[in-house]
Amino acid sequence: MAALMPMDDRDGVIWFNGQLVPWREAKVHVLVHSLHYGNAVFEGARIYNGKVFKLTEHSQRLHRSARMLAYEVPYSVEELDAATRRVVAENRLQAGYVRPLAWRGAETIGVSAVGTKVHTMIAAFPWGAYYEQKAIRLMTARWKRPSPESAPAGSKAAGLYIICTLAKDEALAAGFQDALMLDYKGRLSEATGANLFLVINGELHTPTPETILNGITRQTVMDLARRRGLKVVEREMWPEELARASEVFLTGTAVEVQPVAAVDQHEYPIGPITQMLQEDYAALVRA
Ligand SMILES: Cc1ncc(COP(=O)(O)O)c(C=O)c1O
Known part of the structure; x- marks a missing residue:
């Protein structure tokens, strides 16, 4: 997948802190805390017949994952569900994969993350079988x-x-x-x-x-x-x-x-x- 079509150079839109932004413009700064200290949390859900399977369970787990790392995702589970449906519809996906991510911003560079703002994005894209082999x-x-x-x-x-x-x-x-x-x-x-x-x-x-x-x-x-x-x-x-x-x-x-x-x-x-x-x-x- 990566070699054929880079993930940062595609058509479509990404839900980014509450807005739909053009795919290639969904960028972060090099000094975001999570890039340095690994504390982003993410999800992976699949789209079948235009619908995300177990969507709410995935949104709830994103919340739980963030809480285990001592922060809150700034959007409710209902808001994440609605945003996911919107991004799937806007990208006209009948089948594919959804990748939500929450991360801490660039307010500070120290190990402590106190004072960082939490950001959220949801991307959705086509994705077929994970492996080429049947077994x-x-x-x-x-x-x-x-x-x-x-x-x-x-x-x-x-x-x-x-x-x-x-x-x-x-x-x-x-x-x-x-x-x-x-x-x-x-x-x-x-x-x-x-x-x-x-x-x-x-x-x-x-x-x-x-x-x-x-x-x-x-x-x-x-x-x-x-x-x-x-x-x-x-x-x-x-x-x-x-x-x-x-x-x-x-x-x-x-x-x-x-x-x-x-x-x-x-x-x-x-x-x-x-x-x-x-x-x-x-x-x-x-x-
Ligand atoms: C390390 C790991 N274990 C297990 C799973 C399976 O989890 P799920 O069935 O919720 O996708 C995943 C995928 O999300 C994973 O990354």
């Missing part, structure tokens, strides 16, 4: 998800993505499509932009959300699985269990329900439970 290969990353005492893991905070970008680019360089991260205790956690599920003895097992982003898709897919009568188990999970899984998949707004063909040396088929949940999710988001 992807994951490499276990050397980067670990931090303890909740070391970082606000539940926040979709820009700074937390430095390990995701490093892990993903190392996996790509090694010929994989993405990385699987363990956490600070060595437990299974998540991929760089998606949550992890293992099918073990016909049940769905997924790591507890202590050191991961508790994805909106993760929660949706757990509901879909329960509606199908599957047992869903949230618990501590360990890398040794990868050898026992009959199917592995990821969930996320961008990746949807994504089959995993391999984690390191372990290989998996695209199994019936993954396929069923993929179909159920595809139907639900377009319902």
Whole structure:
């Protein structure tokens, strides 16, 4: 995507602090606090048939993410929802992705962010499948998800993505499509932009959300699985269990329900439970 069409050189409009501005003019100063200290928070939502799936949940999570970083998004959830609908409509998007972002301004350069103004933008653009492959290969990353005492893991905070970008680019360089991260205790956690599920003895097992982003898709897919009568188990999970899984998949707004063909040396088929949940999710988001 990036090589074909740079993100800062497109037609359309971006919602920027309450106004729709031409895409190429949605700019910030080089001294904004969040650029230096990583404390922007963001969201990612998908548009299906012109509507944003779980829009309010995403707006609410943007608020929660900011609060975990000790600031408030200056627009209510209702205002963010309305702004998102407006930006999707103005850009005439039937399908695509929405990227809201809140960040602290350039009022001060010190580590303390007291006195900075909070800014907000919402961009929406076409975005197809996240991966080219029907089933992807994951490499276990050397980067670990931090303890909740070391970082606000539940926040979709820009700074937390430095390990995701490093892990993903190392996996790509090694010929994989993405990385699987363990956490600070060595437990299974998540991929760089998606949550992890293992099918073990016909049940769905997924790591507890202590050191991961508790994805909106993760929660949706757990509901879909329960509606199908599957047992869903949230618990501590360990890398040794990868050898026992009959199917592995990821969930996320961008990746949807994504089959995993391999984690390191372990290989998996695209199994019936993954396929069923993929179909159920595809139907639900377009319902
Ligand atoms: C690190 C990480 N984990 C999990 C997810 C999945 O979350 P969601 O299903 O809310 O998109 C994402 C994507 O937002 C993510 O970036």
